[in-house]
Amino acid sequence: MDKKTISKAILILLWAAGICFAAKCPQTPETGKCCRNRPPEKSKAEPVDAVLKQLNAKTLELKSYEGQVEYKFIQPLLESEAMRKGTLYYARFGKKSMLRINFRTLKQDDEKEQKYAEHYIFDGIWLTQINYQIKAVRKYQLTEPNKPVNAFDVVSRNLPLIGFTKIEDLKKQFEIKLVEQKQDKPANFIQLHLEVKPNSIYKDDYIRLDFWIDKKLGLPAKVVAVSTEEDIYEINFLKPKVNKKIGRKVFDFKIPKDFGEPEIIPLKKKSKSR
DSSP states (O other): OOHHHHHHHHHHHHHHHHHHOOOOOOBOTTTOSBOTTSOOOOOSSOHHHHHHHHHHHHHTTOSEEEEEEEEEEEEGGGTEEEEEEEEEEEEEETTEEEEEEEEEEEEETTSOOEEEEEEEEEOSSEEEEEETTTTEEEEEEOSOTTOOOOHHHHHTTTSOOTTTSOHHHHHHHEEEEEEOOOOSSOOSEEEEEEEEOTTOTTTTTEEEEEEEEETTTTEEEEEEEEETTOOEEEEEEEEEEESOOOOGGGGOOOOOTTSOOOEEEOOOOOOOOO
16 A cells, blocks of 8 residues: 555544544533533434434543454455454543554455554554564654644544534534344444535545444444545454553553664644635
8 A cells, every 4th residue: 555545544543443432521512511421312303313422422431442453445446455453452541542553464355364463553642653574663643742632633633533523513524324224133233324425525535434333332343434536444343342451551662673764754734824
């Protein structure tokens, strides 16, 4: 993958994780007080609204998350497909949050699955990508120095976060609907389908997005995004451990001595309006 594709893939991964993890406590407009402990409101209008509000309430309870992740990148035009498997960790330490994804294997097209160690660590400012095969490190600056933020906050500037983006804002950008799960037995998942509107701010990046929410956990279990290049990004969250203790050492890392100098990708500065 080229750098543009890699950058988008990284954002997709953080986005999918960001769906599950937030450190904000929204305030009610009536009282200005935290609504974290309030029960989710029942929607009087559309069932979509009720699903989004319930997801938001559930995600706000998260303090930590550990689970297996399967990340598939499909390029239909090139008839190419790559599957990476690994483990995702997230934890909040006071006001600071950390995110780490350790990929262990890679399967390309019809080839056999092979060991392929690649790690991504987000510390609030920098996203570090460590590729142990080519002994290379890239550091992406995602926010201003000395202003660490949650992964959710960074990615929400570039991508719609289901469960955290205001329902009214989402409806301006997407046509949203619930998808009926055609099964003989009761469905274990709720599926949301989003079609990008012609005037959406995401019209140059995505065509459509789908989310599957685990009914039992109330958290996303699968995300599929289709880009305007017709590339498909699919992320599955498996065997989740919610709010179990995760130590800080999980997010520590050292760059091996035989690696080259890290490639630094600085934060893009916004152009000043005239």
